[in-house]
Amino acid sequence: MNTNRGSYLMGAALGSALVLTLCVKAHAADIYEAPPQPAYEAPPPPPLDRGIYIKGYIGQANPDVGSIFTEAFNTNPTFTVFHEDIKTSPLFGLGIGWQHSHWLRFDVTGEYRGDALFVAQDRYITFGPATNEYTADVSSFLGLANAYIDLGCWAGFTPYVGAGIGFATLSVNGLKDINTVNGATFSAKDNTNTNFAWALYAGTSYDVTPEFAVDLSYRYAQLGNANTGVAFDAIGVSPSYSGVFIKDITSNDLMLGFRYKLQRAAPLYAVK
Numbered sequence: 001m002n003t004n005r006g007s008y009l010m011g012a013a014l015g016s017a018l019v020l021t022l023c024v025k026a027h028a029a030d031i032y033e034a035p036p037q038p039a040y041e042a043p044p045p046p047p048l049d050r051g052i053y054i055k056g057y058i059g060q061a062n063p064d065v066g067s068i069f070t071e072a073f074n075t076n077p078t079f080t081v082f083h084e085d086i087k088t089s090p091l092f093g094l095g096i097g098w099q100h101s102h103w104l105r106f107d108v109t110g111e112y113r114g115d116a117l118f119v120a121q122d123r124y125i126t127f128g129p130a131t132n133e134y135t136a137d138v139s140s141f142l143g144l145a146n147a148y149i150d151l152g153c154w155a156g157f158t159p160y161v162g163a164g165i166g167f168a169t170l171s172v173n174g175l176k177d178i179n180t181v182n183g184a185t186f187s188a189k190d191n192t193n194t195n196f197a198w199a200l201y202a203g204t205s206y207d208v209t210p211e212f213a214v215d216l217s218y219r220y221a222q223l224g225n226a227n228t229g230v231a232f233d234a235i236g237v238s239p240s241y242s243g244v245f246i247k248d249i250t251s252n253d254l255m256l257g258f259r260y261k262l263q264r265a266a267p268l269y270a271v272k
Contacts, residue, residue, distance in 0.1 A: 171226075
């Protein structure tokens with residue numbers, strides 16, 4: 001009897017010890033925290049403010065004429081020019097550029113400026129008062145290397161200023177000189193001049209997407225001088241004078257265009 005009772009007590013003690021051991025291990029497992037694993041992050045995408053872009057634009061050219069001149073002005077001091085003008089015309093341009101940083105970019109552009117009507121009038125006195133009325137078509141090509149400073153970005157809008165240098169090719173075609181008082185008509189040969197040109201810009205762009213922006217800008221351009229070829233009378237046998245010289249042609253241009261960046265942001269992948 002005592003032996004059985006001792007065996008029973010021994011078994012109860014061992015069972016209690018086993019249950020206590022399991023409870024302690026379970027509690028220890030509950031409070032154990034695994035050490036943090038090292039974090040592996042995907043590299044950030046390359047910045048979108050550097051890289052090559054292409055651009056295109058359309059606009060309206062608004063030229064101004066400084067003065068006109070013919071050789072007759074040297075021989076008759078009564079000549080007075082009372083009107084000279086080049087009418088507005090459309091312009092179309094393309095370019096390629098490099099975004100150096102978020103505030104500085106460069107590009108090279110080439111544009112065609114469509115036919116614009118040149119008109120001018122002068123008056124003078126010989127045996128009596130007389131006038132000349134000049135008309136011609138003026139077209140041009142403008143090539144510029146430009147630099148721009150972006151002044152910051154607010155809600156996608158980026159104002160900027162810029163400057164460019166290059167060349168302007170000016171063609172004067174189909175000049176007619178009508179002297180109504182004397183009943184004389186002259187025509188001049190077509191001629192093309194190529195000049196040094198420079199320009200100043202002010203504008204703003206809007207980022208439609210990280211790669212695509214629309215651009216509205218104003219440009220003042222100095223295009224240089226142009227002239228016709230030799231002028232002939234209506235018979236066209238012998239030259240009458242050396243032609244008409246159009247001096248100090250400038251232009252106030254309004255342009256609407258786009259820029260498209262060829263670089264795109266690298267895709268982001270989920271970290272496992």
